[in-house]
Amino acid sequence: MTTERTIVFSTKHQVTMKDPVTPDIDKDPVFMDFYQQVMPYTMTSKEAVFALYTSVNYVLDQNIPGDIVECGVWRGGSSLLAALIMKARNIRDRQLYLYDTFQGMPTPTEFDVDKRGNTGFEMMEKYGDDIGWCYALLDDVKAAFSVHNFEFEINFIQGDVIETLAKIKPETISVLRLDTDWYESTAVEFQQLYPRLSTGGVLIVDDYGCWAGSRKATDDYFKQVPGPMLTRIDKEVRLGIKV
Numbered sequence: 001m002t003t004e005r006t007i008v009f010s011t012k013h014q015v016t017m018k019d020p021v022t023p024d025i026d027k028d029p030v031f032m033d034f035y036q037q038v039m040p041y042t043m044t045s046k047e048a049v050f051a052l053y054t055s056v057n058y059v060l061d062q063n064i065p066g067d068i069v070e071c072g073v074w075r076g077g078s079s080l081l082a083a084l085i086m087k088a089r090n091i092r093d094r095q096l097y098l099y100d101t102f103q104g105m106p107t108p109t110e111f112d113v114d115k116r117g118n119t120g121f122e123m124m125e126k127y128g129d130d131i132g133w134c135y136a137l138l139d140d141v142k143a144a145f146s147v148h149n150f151e152f153e154i155n156f157i158q159g160d161v162i163e164t165l166a167k168i169k170p171e172t173i174s175v176l177r178l179d180t181d182w183y184e185s186t187a188v189e190f191q192q193l194y195p196r197l198s199t200g201g202v203l204i205v206d207d208y209g210c211w212a213g214s215r216k217a218t219d220d221y222f223k224q225v226p227g228p229m230l231t232r233i234d235k236e237v238r239l240g241i242k243v
Contacts, residue, residue, distance in 0.1 A: 003018060003019045004016060004017070004018045004019070005017050005039055005040060007043045009127060009133055009134045009135075010104075010127055010128060010129040010131070010132065010133050010134070010135065011129040012126075012127050012128070012129050013126075013127035013133065017043065019045075019046045020046070022046055022047065022050075025046060025047070025050045028050075030088075031050060031053050034053065034081055034084050034085070035049055035050075035053075035081075037080070037084065038077040038078075038080045038081045038084070039077070040075070040077070041074075041075040041076050041077030041080055041144055042074070042075065042077025042078055042081075043074060043077075044077070044078065044206065044236075044237065045234045045236075045237070047233055047234045047237075048206070048233050048234050048236070048237040049077075049078070049081060051204070051233045051237065051239055052078055052081055052082070052175075052177065052204065053081060053085065055175055055202040055204065055239070056068065056081070056082045056085045056086075056175055057085060058202065059174040059175055059200070059201060059202060060085075060086075060089060060091065062200060064174045064198050064199075064200045064201050065172050065174060065198050066094070066170065066172035066173040066174035066175075066196070066197070066198045066201060067094050067095040067096065067097055067170040067172065067173055067174065068082045068086075068094065068095075068096050068097070068173070068174060068175045068177075069096075069097045069099070069169075069170065069173050069175070069176050069177065069193060070082075070096075070097070070098055070099065070177040070179065071099040071100075071161050071177070071178050071179060071180050071185070071189050071193075072099070072100060072178070072179035072180035072181065072185075072206070073098045073099070073100045073136075073141065073179070074100070074134070074135075074136050074179075075136040075140065075141060075144065076098065076136070076141040076144050076145065077144075078177060078179070079096055079098050079154075080144055080145060080148075082096060082175065083096060083145065083148065083150050083152075083154065084148070086150075086152060087148065087150055087151070091152065092151050092152045093152070094152060094174070095152060095153040095154070095155060095170065096152070096153070096154045096155065097155045097157065097168075097169070097170055098141070098154070098155065098156050098157065099157045099161050099164060099165070100136075100138075100141075100156075100157075100158065101132075101135070101158065101159060101160055102135065102136065102137055102138035102141065102156075102158050103131060103132055103135055103137075104128070104131055104132020104133050104134060104135035105120070105124060105132060105133055105134050105135070105181065105182070106160050106162075106182065106184075106185065108120025108121055108124070108182050108183075108213070109182065109183050109184055109213060111182075111183040111212055111213040111216050112181065112182045112183055112211060112212065112213035113211070113212045113213070114210055114211055114212075115209070115210050115211075120181070120182060120211075120213070134181075138156060138158055141156065142156060155168070160185070161180060161185050161188055161189060161192075162184060162185060162188050165188060165189065165192040165193065166192070169192060169193060169196065170196065171196065172196055172198055173193060173196045173197045173198065173201060174197075174198055174201045174202070175201065175202045175204070176193055176194065176197050176201065176202070176203050176204070177204040177206065178190075178203075178204065178205050178206065178207075178214070179206035179207060180207075180214075181207045181210075181211045181213065181214055182211070182213045182214070183212075183213030183214070183216055183217050184213075184217075186205075186207075186213065186214045186217035186218065187217040187220065187221065189217075190217060190218070190221040191221070194221065194225075194242075197242050198242070199242055199243065200241060200242065200243075201241070201242050202239065202240075202241055202242075203228060203230075203239065203240045203241070203242060204233075204237065204238070204239050205218050205230070205237070205238045205239075206236060206237050207236060208230065208236065208237065208238040209232070209234075209235050209236040209237065209238065210235075210236040218230075218238075226243075227240065228240030228241055228242055228243060
């Protein structure tokens with residue numbers, strides 16, 4: 001069983017990630033089969049992937065209405081996991097929406113500082129290549145899905161979410177996963193998408209514990225509207241159920 005993966009942010013930046021032993025998660029054979037399939041396409045922890053696995057199954061078990069949305073998909077591993085679950089459960093009446101530039105990170109703001117004190121500007125300057133930083137190309141992401149012959153609609157929406165969400169978004173959402181790191185994009189995602197998240201639907205904020213901009217956008221939004229209790233999944237990811 002593979003427990004190690006290489007995360008390629010750009011031609012100048014890659015890291016090796018090794019999964020810890022998680023006995024309670026590892027004993028779930030269905031999850032572990034899915035996890036081995038999606039692991040090369042995600043940089044999130046095993047715990048975070050398991051949280052998404054339980055979230056998708058939860059909304060299907062409880063018949064929470066809505067499509068599954070991910071903003072910031074990188075190589076597509078999280079959405080691919082959702083798709084594999086839907087296929088295994090013969091779900092054909094829900095859609096997936098994958099929003100990304102597929103060309104790397106847009107320009108950050110002064111709020112975008114990571115947990116080590118590195119600014120988004122510094123990370124992009126240090127590690128960006130001719131295409132960008134922290135990117136996966138659209139054709140490569142589509143290829144990871146095409147081999148599975150999914151029988152439901154998968155929408156790949158390319159561009160900056162600040163522009164694309166004003167034009168294309170589902171009417172109702174059951175799982176909303178936000179992973180665009182920066183303040184401005186995350187703030188727009190909350191404004192455009194959270195009102196469409198069904199009661200009982202699951203919100204996942206991937207970078208709450210890592211990037212200050214993502215955390216600020218989340219906290220700012222929930223100062224204006226009632227929000228869920230956000231539970232810590234790992235050192236970066238937070239999850240809540242809309243009430």
